[in-house]
Amino acid sequence: MAIDLDRIRSRYESFDDYKIEHLALNEAKNLRPEVVEILKSEISKRGMSSVLLEGINIQLRKITQAEVDRWISAIRRLKCPRCGLQHQPLTGGMIRRVTSYILFTSTLNRPVILCENCLNKKRTDAAFSTLLFGWWGFPMGLINTPISLIRSLRDRNRTTQLDQEILTALVVQNRGVIIAANDNPNKLQHLIDSFNRSI
Numbered sequence: 370m371a372i373d374l375d376r377i378r379s380r381y382e383s384f385d386d387y388k389i390e391h392l393a394l395n396e397a398k399n400l401r402p403e404v405v406e407i408l409k410s411e412i413s414k415r416g417m418s419s420v421l422l423e424g425i426n427i428q429l430r431k432i433t434q435a436e437v438d439r440w441i442s443a444i445r446r447l448k449c450p451r452c453g454l455q456h457q458p459l460t461g462g463m464i465r466r467v468t469s470y471i472l473f474t475s476t477l478n479r480p481v482i483l484c485e486n487c488l489n490k491k492r493t494d495a496a497f498s499t500l501l502f503g504w505w506g507f508p509m510g511l512i513n514t515p516i517s518l519i520r521s522l523r524d525r526n527r528t529t530q531l532d533q534e535i536l537t538a539l540v541v542q543n544r545g546v547i548i549a550a551n552d553n554p555n556k557l558q559h560l561i562d563s564f565n566r567s568i
């Protein structure tokens with residue numbers, strides 16, 4: 370065990386600051402307590418910002434509903450990552466799309482956070498695309514196209530619940546990054562942009 374920890378300590382010593390910051394703000398919740406201590410002492414040794422320690426601590430303690438609500442409100446006030454406007458609060462929703470290439474079918478079910486206009490447009494585009502290009506892959510296109518369209522319709526009946534689930538999952542998963550952002554809209558914006566990137 371001691372050898373194991375020594376090895377981790379020297380690995381952390383070899384990481385550049387960016388990697389240490391990433392570990393502190395994103396991965397601390399998955400680390401063993403003794404490894405967290407190694408990470409904290411590496412941060413102190415390098416004289417890195419104490420905000421990283423706050424980012425670690427928020428991942429290790431129980432968070433309150435009030436904190437989750439506050440973080441969600443901060444996210445809602447950001448600019449829409451697609452249209453760049455700030456005219457509507459950001460909303461979470463699912464994009465579902467099936468695309469077939471005769472023998473190969475790809476199925477996408479992915480949460481996004483956008484303004485309501487952009488979310489509606491994205492969902493409608495995905496449904497049209499599924500109708501046009503989903504069904505002609507055999508057999509999965511034929512099977513997955515109606516499933517995807519039915520799920521999209523169901524999503525429309527539970528938009529509030531989906532929105533809350535998606536935003537809660539985002540802020541809980543990224544609480545280290547959010548605390549370190551300290552309500553800085555640019556840093557929060559970066560988080561949302563990355564969340565939507567693969568769409």
Ligand SMILES: [Zn+2]
Pocket residue numbers: 449450451452453454483484485486487488
């Ligand atoms: Zn928008």
